[in-house]
Amino acid sequence: MSAINRDPKIVVIGAGFAGLTAASHLTKHGYLNVTILEAMDRPGGRVHTTKPFGENVIDLGANWIHGQDGNPIFIMAKEHGLLAENDSCSTMCLPGAVTPKDYFFHQNGKLFDSDEVEHVCQVFDNLMSKAFNEELGPKYKETSLGDYLDEEFSASELISIEGAKMVFEWCKRVECTDEACSSLYEFSVSQLRLYTALEGGFFNSLGPGGYQAILDILLKSLPLGVLVCSTPVKFIKWNLNQGTSPPGEMYPVKVICDNDEELEADHAIVTVPLGYLQEKATEMFYPPLPDWKIRAINRLGFGTVSKIFLEFEKTFWPVDCSGIQLVWEQGHEDKDMYMSMLDGDSWKDTWYKKICGFDTVARHPNVLCGWITGKEAEYMEILDDNIVGETCTRLLRLFTNWDVSNPVRVVRSLWKENPYVRGSYTYIPVGVDAQKEQEALAEPLPSVSCNSTNKPLQVLFAGEATHVNYYTTTHGAYLSGEREAQRIINYYKKSPVSSVGK
Incomplete structure (x- = not known):
C-alpha cells in the first residue's frame, strides 16, 4: 500500500x-x-x-450501463472492447437459436400466458414513459408514482382482465428496484421528468471483466x-x-x-x-x-437494492428461461400492504414478497440472481445466509412446482450494512x-x-x-x-x- x-x-x-x-x-x-x-x-x-463461483465474475454492485449515446461509461467500454454485445447478438441471431424469455409464475404454480404478461408490461411501460416525458399536470405535483400508476390502471382496459392487476403490481415491484425506493408511494412522479434517459437503452452485457474492467481504465490513468x-x-x-x-x-x-x-x-x-x-x-x-x-x-x-446469488449443482430451469418471475396475489407493492407496513414490524415475516424474481447470470449456467429492494432488502441483509437461501429455495418450489435442490452457495450484496455506503443509490x-x-x-x-x-x-x-x-x-x-x-x-x-x- x-x-x-x-x-x-x-x-x-x-x-x-x-x-x-x-x-x-x-x-x-x-x-x-x-x-x-x-x-x-x-x-x-x-x-x-468478484469471483465467488470460480473463474468468472459477478457484479455485486453496478452492472447496468444506462444508455449509450453520450454516455462516457459506454464509450470507454466500447473503445476498450469490454462489451459482450457481439457474443450475445451472434448467439441470438443464429438460425434455430433459442430466444431466452421470462417465465411468470403465480404463487399457486400457474404459469402466466406470455402474451398477456407482455400486454400488461407494455401498458405499464407506456405509463412510465408518459411520466418521464410529459408534463402530467398540477394534480400530480405532490403525487406519488404509485398513486399515479394506480389511477391510470383503474382507468385502463386492464381493470377487467383477469390476472392483469397482479402482473401490474409485479411491474411496480420491479420499478421499486429501478428507483431504489421501499415503495412507489414514497417516490415523486412529478420529478421523474428531470431524469434524462440517454438514447440506446439499458445495457448490461459486459464482457468477462465485468464492471471492474471499466474501473481499471481509470485506475491505470x-x-x-x-x-x-x-x-x-x-x-x-x-x-x-x-x-x-x-x-x-x-x-x-x-x-x-x-x-x-x-x-x-x-x-x-x-x-x-x-x-x-x-x-x-x-x-x-x-x-x-x-x-x-x-x-x-x-x-x-x-434506497437499498440488493442481489441474492444462488449457485446450484445443476440447472432445473428450461434452456429458454432467462428469468423466473414471482407474481403474488398481494405483494408488498400493494398500497394497502404499504400502509400496513408503516405501523409495526409484521412485514418482516413476509420480507421475501419483495423479491421480484430470479434471473439467469451470464457465464454462470448454474447460478440465479434474485432482486430485492427497500426496507425488505435492508432486513434481508441482516439475516443468515442459510435463512436467505432456504427462503429463496422455498419460493422457487412454491411458484414453479419444479424439482429445486438446495443451493450449494449463497452470495449477497450488503450495501445497507456497509458502513461506508449505507444503501445503493438516490x-x-x-x-x-x-x-x-x-x-x-x-x-x-x-x-x-x-x-x-x-x-x-x-x-x-x-x-x-x-x-x-x-x-x-x-x-x-x-x-x-x-x-x-x-x-x-x-x-x-x-x-x-x-x-x-x-
Whole structure:
C-alpha cells in the first residue's frame, strides 16, 4: 500500500467512479499533487466485481450501463472492447437459436400466458414513459408514482382482465428496484421528468471483466501512489485561518483520518455516497455544513437494492428461461400492504414478497440472481445466509412446482450494512424539489461567487446524488467527478497555478 503524501494540495475522498474520475481528470491536466483516500480495502465504491463461483465474475454492485449515446461509461467500454454485445447478438441471431424469455409464475404454480404478461408490461411501460416525458399536470405535483400508476390502471382496459392487476403490481415491484425506493408511494412522479434517459437503452452485457474492467481504465490513468485504501476519513476541517502562518505553511482544509493522519490541502472533493452523508455529515465537518446543505442531504432519498446469488449443482430451469418471475396475489407493492407496513414490524415475516424474481447470470449456467429492494432488502441483509437461501429455495418450489435442490452457495450484496455506503443509490421522495436539493448538494464551499476573503472551493461535492439529470447511474457519478475537477481547473486558470503544484 502506498504511503500517504503528507503535503497534498487536493484530497479526493472516496474511490468510486466520481472520485477516480475527478483524480484522473486533474492529473491529466497536470495537477499532480492529488491524493485519493478510500475507506474500504478496495477501490470502486458501489462497483464490486468478484469471483465467488470460480473463474468468472459477478457484479455485486453496478452492472447496468444506462444508455449509450453520450454516455462516457459506454464509450470507454466500447473503445476498450469490454462489451459482450457481439457474443450475445451472434448467439441470438443464429438460425434455430433459442430466444431466452421470462417465465411468470403465480404463487399457486400457474404459469402466466406470455402474451398477456407482455400486454400488461407494455401498458405499464407506456405509463412510465408518459411520466418521464410529459408534463402530467398540477394534480400530480405532490403525487406519488404509485398513486399515479394506480389511477391510470383503474382507468385502463386492464381493470377487467383477469390476472392483469397482479402482473401490474409485479411491474411496480420491479420499478421499486429501478428507483431504489421501499415503495412507489414514497417516490415523486412529478420529478421523474428531470431524469434524462440517454438514447440506446439499458445495457448490461459486459464482457468477462465485468464492471471492474471499466474501473481499471481509470485506475491505470492515475500516477503511482495517488490512491490510498483502508483509510477512512474522520473529520474535514475547512475555512481555517490562513493569515496566521507564513505562506505555504497553512492550508484552508485539513483532512483527519481515523488513524489520526492529517492531510493539509487547498481543496477536498467529497465523493462519498449520499447514505453515508445522511449518517455522518453533521459530525464529519468543522465548521458544520450550512443548514441549506444539510437540508439537501436529508431531504433526498437513498434506497437499498440488493442481489441474492444462488449457485446450484445443476440447472432445473428450461434452456429458454432467462428469468423466473414471482407474481403474488398481494405483494408488498400493494398500497394497502404499504400502509400496513408503516405501523409495526409484521412485514418482516413476509420480507421475501419483495423479491421480484430470479434471473439467469451470464457465464454462470448454474447460478440465479434474485432482486430485492427497500426496507425488505435492508432486513434481508441482516439475516443468515442459510435463512436467505432456504427462503429463496422455498419460493422457487412454491411458484414453479419444479424439482429445486438446495443451493450449494449463497452470495449477497450488503450495501445497507456497509458502513461506508449505507444503501445503493438516490431517489426523489414526494414533495421534494429535486433540482433545488441536488444543486444545493453539489454547491462547493465556499463558492467562487461568494463574497468571502477565504479561498473558494475548499470543499467540493461529487457523486451520483449530485447530478440532477443522471442520478442513480455510474455515468452520473463519472460526470459529477469530472465536473468538480474541472471546477478547480477553471478556478486556477484565473489564478497562479503554482499554488496547487501544477
